[in-house]
Amino acid sequence: MKQKFIYWQDGNMCVGYFEEFPDCWAQGEALEELKENLKDLWGDLISGNIPNVQCSKISPSAL
Numbered sequence: 397m398k399q400k401f402i403y404w405q406d407g408n409m410c411v412g413y414f415e416e417f418p419d420c421w422a423q424g425e426a427l428e429e430l431k432e433n434l435k436d437l438w439g440d441l442i443s444g445n446i447p448n449v450q451c452s453k454i455s456p457s458a459l
């Protein structure tokens with residue numbers, strides 16, 4: 397399963413978030429580290445471990 401995410405370089409860090417969860421960001425020193433951190437974040441987001449998270453949309457295949 398692939399999820400779309402937005403990312404950019406901010407100083408010496410890569411910062412990004414999933415399109416479905418624009419208020420939940422992750423970061424990494426390189427793009428690969430950011431991707432790993434986003435994978436961890438995705439798991440937390442869809443499991444409900446993060447309270448009060450609003451999803452702009454979520455694909456049925458992600459559930």
